[in-house]
Amino acid sequence: MADSQRTLQPDSSTHLRLGLTLALAAAFLFSTKPIIIKWLYELGMSPLPLMWLRMLMAMPVYIVVGYFAWQRLPVKPDIRQISAAAGIGLMGYYLASLLDLQGLQYVSAQLERLMLYAYPTMVIVLGALFFGQRLGRQQVSAMVLTYAGLLLVYGQDLSLGDAQDTRLGTLLILASALSFSLYILFSKKAIGQMGSLLFTSIAMGAAGVATCIHYAVLHGVELPPMDNQRWAGTVLLAIFATVVPSFLVSEAIKRIGPARAAVSGTIGPVMTTLMAVVLLGEPFGWMTAAGMVLVLTGVSRLQKQ
Known part of the structure; x- marks a missing residue:
């Protein structure tokens, strides 16, 4: 038995390290997203057209990856499982992205990233409310630290910008964080059923279709005004700040679970x-x-649970 344990331990440790590495890489790439978006806003782009172009560029990748992931599965998911993955994608990538892009018009990139980074606290509260997970004193104290920190950064934004805009942006980003928290909670089961690659492809594909419908209703199919800088920024946003980290975070959730994946983004x-x-x-x-x-202290304390 001891020999067996010694044999299994390195594999488990390697599995954990790889999962944490994937989560950290995803956090770094996601951290570039508000910077790219703010830059594109300065170039004159607006939220919905930017989100539409981002999804148009990303969707072919998800279609190709999803096709090969589907082919590799010995047991194909049924329509109920596919619908569930699509619904989770609408919540975590369509709604959360739309709210985030809208909110970034009104708050700093620093406040936006800290607010989204605090979503592990929402994961824990929602887990306690709806999944029977235990909520301990250390978790409560960690959440107090987290939201005290957010209030300070919010206060700086409030003192430097328009108060009404800052409040609106803050509410939009908080709603985005809540939506993504629900995505993290519900995605674990779906990823276990169909694998991270197929799940991500279905979830992002559904978000892409919803975005295209939304844009078509308001603007038809006409491209927004574009130049070389806008195209370059949109490509960076679509591939390096969307496609790559979305696969990384799903694989990280598969390997280390939603709680560890949620708190591994300190960077x-x-x-x-x-x-x-x-x-x-x-x-x-x-x-x-x-x-x-x-x-950072508050969210990091949650990792010790």
């Missing part, structure tokens, strides 16, 4: 803040610094 807010200050010229004051420390 995300830090990288976003650095890029926002250097590339976008956003201010970085003591309120942002203190708020970031509190948020």
Whole structure:
């Protein structure tokens, strides 16, 4: 038995390290998203056309990957499982992305990333409310730290910008984080049934179709005004800040579960803040610094559960 345990332990450790590496890589790539979006907004693009072009570029990748993932499955998922994956995708990638893109018009990239990074607290609260998961004192204290930090960063945004716009943007980003939290909770079972590649392809494909319908209703099929910079930024957003990290995070959830995947993104807010200050010229004051420390400390404490 001891020999068996020694044999299994390295495999388990390697499996965990790979899952954490995938989650960290996804967090880094996702951290570039608000920077790219803010840059494209400065170039004159607006949320829905940007989301539409992003999905148009990403969907062929998901179709190809989904086709080969489907072919490799010995047992094909039924229509109920496919519909569930599509519904989860609508919640986690269509709705969450739409709310996030709208909210980024009104708040800084730093506040947006910290607010989205705090979604593990929502995962834990929702898990306690609907899945019977235990909510302990340490988790409560971690959430207090997290939201105290968010209030500080929110206060800085509020002091520097239009108060009404900041409040609206904050509510939109919080709604996006809630939507993505539900995606994290419900995706674990679906990923276990059909694998991370097929699940991600179906989920993102459904989000892409919904985005295309939304855009067509409001704008038809006419392209928004584009130039070389806008095309380059949209390609970066679609491939490196959407397609690649979406597969990475689904594979990470498969390997290490939603809780660990959710709290492995400490690098995300830090990288976003650095890029926002250097590339976008956003201010970085003591309120942002203190708020970031509190948020990162709070979410990191949840990892010890």
